[in-house]
Amino acid sequence: MTQYGVVLFHTASAVMRAEKLLMKEGYSIQLIPTPRQFSSDCGIALRFDWNHREVMKSVLDAAKVEFEAIHFLDTKRG
Amino acid sequence: MIYLDNAATSWPKPTEVLKAMTEVLERAGGNPGRSGHRLSIAAARVIYDTREKIARFFGISNSLRVIFTGNATHAINLALKGILKPGDHVVTSSMEHNSVMRPLRSLEKQGVRLSIVPCAADGSLDVKDLEKAVSSTAKLVVVTHASNVVGTILPLAEIASMTHQAGALLLVDAAQTAGAIPIDVKAMGIDLLAFTGHKELQGPPGIGGLVIADHVDVSRVEPLIQGGTGSRSDSEEQPDDLPDKFESGTANLVGIAGLGAELKWVTDRGIDEIRNHLKKLSQTLIDGLSVLPKVKVYGTLDPERSITIFSFTVAGKQVSEVGLRLDEEYGVLSRVGLHCAPLAHKTIGSFPEGTVRLAPGIFTTIDDIQEAIQAISKVVR
Numbered sequence: 339m340t341q342y343g344v345v346l347f348h349t350a351s352a353v354m355r356a357e358k359l360l361m362k363e364g365y366s367i368q369l370i371p372t373p374r375q376f377s378s379d380c381g382i383a384l385r386f387d388w389n390h391r392e393v394m395k396s397v398l399d400a401a402k403v404e405f406e407a408i409h410f411l412d413t414k415r416g
Numbered sequence: 417m418i419y420l421d422n423a424a425t426s427w428p429k430p431t432e433v434l435k436a437m438t439e440v441l442e443r444a445g446g447n448p449g450r451s452g453h454r455l456s457i458a459a460a461r462v463i464y465d466t467r468e469k470i471a472r473f474f475g476i477s478n479s480l481r482v483i484f485t486g487n488a489t490h491a492i493n494l495a496l497k498g499i500l501k502p503g504d505h506v507v508t509s510s511m512e513h514n515s516v517m518r519p520l521r522s523l524e525k526q527g528v529r530l531s532i533v534p535c536a537a538d539g540s541l542d543v544k545d546l547e548k549a550v551s552s553t554a555k556l557v558v559v560t561h562a563s564n565v566v567g568t569i570l571p572l573a574e575i576a577s578m579t580h581q582a583g584a585l586l587l588v589d590a591a592q593t594a595g596a597i598p599i600d601v602k603a604m605g606i607d608l609l610a611f612t613g614h615k616e617l618q619g620p621p622g623i624g625g626l627v628i629a630d631h632v633d634v635s636r637v638e639p640l641i642q643g644g645t646g647s648r649s650d651s652e653e654q655p656d657d658l659p660d661k662f663e664s665g666t667a668n669l670v671g672i673a674g675l676g677a678e679l680k681w682v683t684d685r686g687i688d689e690i691r692n693h694l695k696k697l698s699q700t701l702i703d704g705l706s707v708l709p710k711v712k713v714y715g716t717l718d719p720e721r722s723i724t725i726f727s728f729t730v731a732g733k734q735v736s737e738v739g740l741r742l743d744e745e746y747g748v749l750s751r752v753g754l755h756c757a758p759l760a761h762k763t764i765g766s767f768p769e770g771t772v773r774l775a776p777g778i779f780t781t782i783d784d785i786q787e788a789i790q791a792i793s794k795v796v797r
Contacts, residue, residue, distance in 0.1 A: 349647040349657045350449025351480055354464030371452025379648040379655075381452040382460065404657075 341388040342413070345398070346372060346406040348379045356384055356403045363397055365390060376409055385411065417747040418784045422777030423564055423592060423725050424751050425614045425621060429678075433619055436677035437670050444673075447666055449646040459669050466676035467659070473679055474609060474627050475600035480658040481628040484667060488591035489515040490640075491610035491626035494662060495587045496520065496558065498637040502527030505553040507584075509541055509570065510534045510763045511563045514756045516589055520558070529553075535763050538716045539568030547578055554584040561593040565760045565773065566715030567698075567725030569597070576605030585632065591615060591624075595678075596694060596723050598687045607632050613671065616690075618778065619678035623671030626662070634658060641665070690778055695719040697776045697785055701726055704789030710796055714764045714771060727764070727771035730796045735772050738795055742772075746791035750774050 347353045353369065360367050365386060372383040386394055391408060398405055419427050440462055446455030448463050464479075471479035485491040496519045500506055506523070508516060510532050524530045531549040535541045541559075550557055557579040562569045572588065579586040585607040590599060594609075595616030601609055609627040613619035628634060635656075642654040643664030655661060682690065698719035705713045710731040716722050730738055739752035753770040754761050761767040776785060 348655070349645070349660050350460045351464060351467070351659060352657075353449075354460055355480075357461075358464070369452075369457045377650070379650070381450050381646055382457060383452070 342385050342411040343388040343391050343408055344370070344373065344376070344411050345384040345386065345394075345408050346376055346380070347383070348404060348406055350380055350382055352404055353380060353382045353384060355401075356398060356405065359401050359403060360384070360386070360394065360397065365394060373411065376407070379406055417749065418780075418788050419749050420774045420776055420780070420784075420788060421749050421751050422780075423615065423755075423773065423775035426616060426618050426777050428779060429620065429674075430618055430681045432681050433674045433677045437620060437674045440669060440673035444669070447646075448669060450666075462669065462676065463667055463672050466672045466679070469676055469679040469683075470625060470627065473683065474594075474611075475602045476627060476630050478630050481630065481632075481634075483626040483628065483659050483662040484672060485624050485626060486622055486668070487614075487624040488589060488610045488612035491624055492516055492558070492587070492589055493519050494626055494640040495608045495610065495637070496523060496556070497640055498662075499556055499585065499587075500528045503529075504555040505529040505531070505551075507531045507533065507546070507549045507554050507557045509546075509559050511539050511541070511565070511568065511570070511760045512558075512560055512757065513564050513589065513591065513760070514758070515591070516558055516560065517757075517759055532759070535568075537764050538714070539563045539566040539760070539764060540716060540721070541570050541575075543571060543574045543578060546575060550578055550582045550584060552582055554579070554582050556585050556587060558587040558589070560589040560591075561599070562597075562723045562725070563715075563757075563760055564592050564725065565755050565757050565771065566727050566764060567592075567722035568716050569593075569721055569723060572604050572606065580605065592723060592725065595682050595687070595690070597691050601627055601629050613675040613678065616777070617675070617678050617682060620671050620674040623668050623675050634661070637662075639664070685778075693778065694724040694776070696782065697780055698722065698724045698726075700782050700785045701774065701776070701789070704786065705792070708789075708793055708796055711792070714766065724776050726774045727766065728774070729766060729769070729771050733796065735770050738772050738792075741795045742788075742791055745795070746788075748788045748791045
């Protein structure tokens with residue numbers, strides 16, 4: 339079973355920028371409502387395959403896309 | 417009917433624009449960036465895509481520096497009131513629209529020092545006069561890119577270099593030029609650019625923006641309004657993140673979708689192609705109008721130095737009478753009066769009576785212009 343992580347952002351514009359960039363790089367990602375356990379600044383979060391966390395973080399950093407945090411998404415907690 | 421009032425708002429609108437506006441409500445009708453469900457995300461994507469198109473269109477690299485506003489007036493107010501404080505010095509020209517003059521007069525009452533550089537009767541600006549006014553005390557220079565009364569284009573590159581030598585910022589009112597002539601914020605040395613979507617960009621009313629060049633320190637600009645942004649919702653303070661700092665309240669999604677479609681429409685046609693077409697219309701109009709007896713045409717009468725906006729008066733006739741007869745008897749739609757620019761009319765010598773203004777657009781043909789000239793020649797007889 340795929341294990342997921344989420345990237346949290348400060349603004350919706352940053353989410354859009356990240357989505358466009360990561361799709362272009364070929365990552366399988368999905369925008370989801372921010373899971374409440376993370377109480378993020380922004381209502382939209384970006385879900386991704388947890389195995390890609392390091393390389394994805396470097397892609398976002400390289401493109402200077404500001405994000406708030408990256409978390410492991412524990413699906414058991416719902 | 418011959419619609420020659422494109423400087424007030426362009427008409428007709430491309431069907432692509434109308435289609436984009438209907439479709440967005442059908443398939444992306446959520447509140448962008450607020451809720452996180454699919455309709456909210458779809459709306460946020462539409463807005464972000466348009467932001468990127470605008471950034472590319474005006475030549476800036478960071479699309480988060482495109483701030484959506486209701487119109488150019490709103491964008492100009494944001495820049496002027498966000499930057500100027502009592503004691504600051506601001507310089508402008510005598511060809512400005514009231515979208516610039518009224519906020520400046522209001523700021524003047526609050527203690528901002530205002531210098532107005534007089535322009536010539538054809539609307540042109542001698543940069544030497546500007547140089548005298550832009551001393552090291554100036555914080556901001558604000559000028560129209562081209563006059564909404566006579567179409568005269570101001571020399572932005574020279575104005576920009578003078579402004580920057582004095583250590584000031586340059587705010588440009590591109591209400592009449594965005595979509596009519598190429599604008600590259602970086603290459604032209606513009607620091608802040610106010611534009612509207614509903615004139616030469618062929619889009620809907622109610623959407624415009626302020627483009628802030630990549631190098632401008634945004635901490636120098638205060639927001640005009642504060643409120644909900646969908647971001648940093650735990651805080652009661654306005655966030656500093658762009659574009660949220662300047663964009664509170666629910667965005668005009670329908671207008672932004674229309675703006676996105678119109679930018680594609682203009683880009684597909686090519687801005688140079690559009691400019692060339694408009695220049696041909698200008699030349700036809702100049703040739704036809706300037707030979708009519710009793711008619712005085714204002715401006716440079718040079719399609720290279722102006723956009724496709726013309727003002728004229730008729731000796732012995734009121735402009736309102738000319739405008740009404742053109743409409744009722746010949747179906748030629750113009751705009752008469754002062755065009756929200758009393759100072760510009762004082763500069764060209766047509767205050768307080770005003771002028772008849774003709775503003776062809778992208779969809780106007782040479783035949784339309786010739787027909788309009790025929791109609792004018794009969795009315796002025």
